[in-house]
Amino acid sequence: MSKRPLDEGLNRISKIITDMADLAVKTVESSINAYMEGGSLETQIRAWSDALRSMHTDIEEIAVELLARYQPVAVDLRTIKSSMKIAYDLSRFGRYAYDILHVLQLLNGYKRTELKDEFIGDMSKKVLKMLKLSVDIYKNRNFDEVEELSRMENEVDEMYTSHLKAMAKSTPERVATCISDALMTRHLERIADHACYIVEEVYYMVHGRPMYFR
DSSP states (O other): OOOOHHHHHHHHHHHHHHHHHHHHHHHHHHHHHHHHHOOOOHHHHHHHHHHHHHHHHHHHHHHHHHHHHHOOOHHHHHHHHHHHHHHHHHHHHHHHHHHHHHHHHHTTTOOOSTTSSHHHHHHHHHHHHHHHHHHHHHHHOOOTTHHHHHHHHHHHHHHHHHHHHHHHTOOGGGHHHHHHHHHHHHHHHHHHHHHHHHHHHHHHHHHSSOOOOO
8 A cells, every 4th residue: 555645744744853852852951951060052052943943844834735735634634733833842942942041141141159059950850851751752652651741740830939939038139140040940941831732732643632731
């Protein structure tokens, strides 16, 4: 049985998304490491972020062509719809990674000292684990770890909220520190959210019904 032209297009989309996922993980992880340990990766992170955005555009163009030419239905239509949303989420990781590095530049080179600490490290590790887990679920279509992802998402939300409350009680002398932390933790929280969005779309694509983390 010969392969449908539609299948060839869907395979192209799947290949691009897989490449995007791998690049997104590398981009976010490199950005967090540079933020925590220091280093000048802004040019590289910007290039990777631009590449993710370009691949997102490629997927949109392929998807529109498939919709116009073949008028797909059922699982094929779900796959195209969800793939477009997943590609958008992956492209956002590139932007958040760039924004993380941009934090210190916005503060005129301010270097974190006491807040280069256990809290930011723990939150970063948890968010990276969520990102990698969402990529694994996309690649393997295995939802055994969905509850674990949901648990971590709730923990990240709680960490973000509690940290904001703690910073609100800080002294004026720590304004720069608080700004740095507020921006960093917000970017991490958004990365965690988009990791969950990806899994929601994969679930819909496979099962034909929605699944939400909230």
